[in-house]
Amino acid sequence: MVKPLISGKQEELVINIGRIPQLNIYQITEDELQTLENGGSDPIYLNFAIFTISTAIAFLITLLTIQIDSTRLFVIFLVVTILGLSLGLVLLTLWWRSRKSIKRLVNKIKERIHEK
Secondary structure, eight states: OBOOEETTEEOOBOOOOOOOSOOOOOOOOHHHHHHHHHOOSHHHHHHHHHHHHHHHHHHHHHHHHSOOOOHHHHHHHHHHHHHHHHHHHHHHHHHHHHTTHHHHHHHHHHHHHHTO
């Protein structure tokens, strides 16, 4: 047992060590570290997809429930609905394709140990 001298008083330092049966050390490139630090872009795609689809649905409900006398206003509502649904579906597709990018990168790093 080690008894260090701290500010004039003698105290006991107790160290408990639990043995680790195996330790894996993974080497990663700076690019991989940067990707892990920044995270994936998938939450941003999902957030904007939800926003644009929600806005488009609100405009669609408005188009279906009220009579719009102004042609110009009707066209604006129609364009916002079509663009919102289109953009929302594109963003939803991008989110679906990139949602596991970080997980794939981590699995790629972990596989390096199993290759040996």
